[in-house]
Amino acid sequence: MGEMANPNLITCIVQRGEADKVVDAALSAGAEGATIYFGRGTGVRQKLGFSGRFIKAEKEIVLIVTKVEQTDAVFEAVIKAARLDQKGKGFAFLHKLDRAVGFL
Numbered sequence: 001m002g003e004m005a006n007p008n009l010i011t012c013i014v015q016r017g018e019a020d021k022v023v024d025a026a027l028s029a030g031a032e033g034a035t036i037y038f039g040r041g042t043g044v045r046q047k048l049g050f051s052g053r054f055i056k057a058e059k060e061i062v063l064i065v066t067k068v069e070q071t072d073a074v075f076e077a078v079i080k081a082a083r084l085d086q087k088g089k090g091f092a093f094l095h096k097l098d099r100a101v102g103f104l
Contacts, residue, residue: 007100008071010064013041014082014090019060025081026062030070035063059090065100 012022016038023034039059066074075094083089 004065004067004100006068007097008066008068009095009097010062010066010071010075010078010092011095012062012064012078012082012084012090012092013039013059014062015056016058016060018082018090019062021081022062022078023064025077026064026074029073029077031064031066031074033064037061037063065097 010026012019014022019036023036026034037060039061040057041059042057062078064074064078071094075092078092079085082092084092
């Protein structure tokens with residue numbers, strides 16, 4: 001098990017059923033793996049009023065740890081795959097991590 005110095009964590013939250021395409025895009029862009037889990041969103045749907053009814057409360061959360069040199073390509077691939085430039089499709093954010101261990 002190798003330790004990775006200065007890795008990044010991309011977190012992407014999308015509507016239920018959308019995570020697989022996000023993971024596929026991340027892997028194609030150089031990510032080595034991803035973790036998906038389920039959640040429930042609140043707040044945005046209520047603020048959007050009528051149009052918020054089309055946003056599912058059920059979410060999929062995708063966690064992707066990347067090496068520094070992969071991060072930009074993977075993050076851009078995630079944005080494109082999840083269509084995050086469109087309102088109500090979800091969001092993604094990036095964390096800089098100090099250390100990570102357990103990667104191949």
